[in-house]
Amino acid sequence: MINMSKYDSIQTYKIRRLLSDLGSKQGRGTELISLYIPPKKPIYDVINNLRDEAGTASNIKSDTTRNHVLDALTRVTQRLKLYKNPPENGLVIFCGALPVSGPNTETIQIYEIMPPKPINTYLYRCDDHFHLDLLRETLKEEEIIGIISIDTSEAALGELVGSNLQVIEILTSGIAGKHRQGGQSARRFERLRENEVNGFFVRVAEHAQKAFIEERNVKKLLLGGPGPTKDDFYKGNYLDYRLQKAIVSIIDTSYTGEEGIREIVQKAGSTLQDIRLVQEDNLIDKFISEASKDYGLATYGLQNVIDAINNNSADTIIISEDLGMLHLTFVCRKCGNIVEKFIKKTDVFAVKAEQLSAPCSNCNSKDWDVKEEDVVDYLTDKASVVGTKVEIVSGKSEHGQMFKSFGGIGAILRFRS
Numbered sequence: 001m002i003n004m005s006k007y008d009s010i011q012t013y014k015i016r017r018l019l020s021d022l023g024s025k026q027g028r029g030t031e032l033i034s035l036y037i038p039p040k041k042p043i044y045d046v047i048n049n050l051r052d053e054a055g056t057a058s059n060i061k062s063d064t065t066r067n068h069v070l071d072a073l074t075r076v077t078q079r080l081k082l083y084k085n086p087p088e089n090g091l092v093i094f095c096g097a098l099p100v101s102g103p104n105t106e107t108i109q110i111y112e113i114m115p116p117k118p119i120n121t122y123l124y125r126c127d128d129h130f131h132l133d134l135l136r137e138t139l140k141e142e143e144i145i146g147i148i149s150i151d152t153s154e155a156a157l158g159e160l161v162g163s164n165l166q167v168i169e170i171l172t173s174g175i176a177g178k179h180r181q182g183g184q185s186a187r188r189f190e191r192l193r194e195n196e197v198n199g200f201f202v203r204v205a206e207h208a209q210k211a212f213i214e215e216r217n218v219k220k221l222l223l224g225g226p227g228p229t230k231d232d233f234y235k236g237n238y239l240d241y242r243l244q245k246a247i248v249s250i251i252d253t254s255y256t257g258e259e260g261i262r263e264i265v266q267k268a269g270s271t272l273q274d275i276r277l278v279q280e281d282n283l284i285d286k287f288i289s290e291a292s293k294d295y296g297l298a299t300y301g302l303q304n305v306i307d308a309i310n311n312n313s314a315d316t317i318i319i320s321e322d323l324g325m326l327h328l329t330f331v332c333r334k335c336g337n338i339v340e341k342f343i344k345k346t347d348v349f350a351v352k353a354e355q356l357s358a359p360c361s362n363c364n365s366k367d368w369d370v371k372e373e374d375v376v377d378y379l380t381d382k383a384s385v386v387g388t389k390v391e392i393v394s395g396k397s398e399h400g401q402m403f404k405s406f407g408g409i410g411a412i413l414r415f416r417s
């Protein structure tokens with residue numbers, strides 16, 4: 001089975017989405033509350049603090065702003081009373097009066113988030129925007145893996161952070177091939193070449209020091225390349241001692257340069273089992289190999305995946321972070337008739353407008369209630385009922401892009417139905 005431990009891709013997806021939603025919200029006045037509670041902070045301390053803040057807020061001159069702030073503080077306090085202690089990683093709450101549909105439609109809304117990493121500082125802010133940076137910090141991947149691909153013609157430096165692989169720079173050596181020109185003695189040619197190779201190794205080590213120590217905090221390094229050059233580079237101790245110590249694997253590849261970097265990551269295997277990119281690549285490989293067999297244990301496309309959840313044959317659902325689809329539910333206010341639609345996020349206004357002006361097929365009324373939700377939420381809720389796993393995968397990685405050619409949604413099946 002593929003190990004996807006230690007990383008909750010749905011939680012990360014939801015927090016990213018919330019950050020992007022809340023990032024654009026503005027209060028009418030200074031009335032949006034951001035509250036960060038570290039795991040060890042006693043809840044009664046926080047509640048006392050909010051009581052003091054309410055005292056200060058009662059002096060606000062604008063009626064609307066004052067009422068909004070006091071209402072928001074009441075809502076937050078009510079929520080906090082449901083906790084004995086903060087959750088394991090602490091708690092983040094955003095609360096304030098936000099417009100529901102256009103100006104003067106503000107209602108108090110509250111967002112409660114359990115962060116993926118512990119919150120270290122207590123923070124209360126009342127401002128005209130939400131303070132999102134501390135939450136954003138908790139999403140950052142800490143571990144940066146450095147990669148050096150080297151042979152005598154060129155070297156490439158790369159970095160792998162979570163599911164993001166990037167080439168930092170490519171250095172060419174300018175060293176001529178192995179064959180000497182006529183008239184040169186073999187010995188002299190060898191010595192010149194050795195000098196050139198030595199000079200190139202020194203240059204690569206300098207660039208590595210700059211990229212991996214000065215500009216980044218690399219704690220793990222992969223070294224690779226075709227032929228014996230990488231071993232000479234390793235044995236010669238050219239790298240800064242910290243980088244030399246950080247080498248976790250030396251990998252033989254067929255390619256150099258950018259392709260070499262990708263190949264090193266692919267071949268690093270067990271060394272990188274905890275790295276998200278490798279887990280996603282393995283999952284997508286498994287999906288594609290099943291999807292390309294006749295009667296393989298995979299299916300794709302939204303309707304097929306929903307069917308697989310419904311008949312309990314889906315083991316793991318895979319969704320591209322770029323899927324960008326919504327589930328709309330229209331309920332007739334008169335007779336309760338329900339119309340469901342799955343649509344692209346970009347079509348939401350047009351589809352809503354069309355359905356809201358269409359008569360109910362049952363009673364001819366044009367009075368609809370409408371509810372919209374991200375397809376990721378819709379599927380996650382359905383999946384959790386039957387114990388199906390859901391993994392959100394990168395839309396940018398090479399495998400992630402291959403997966404998008406299947407429509408960005410698929411499932412690995414337990415059995416075929």
Ligand SMILES: [Zn+2]
Binds near residue numbers: 332362363
């Ligand atoms: Zn109806």
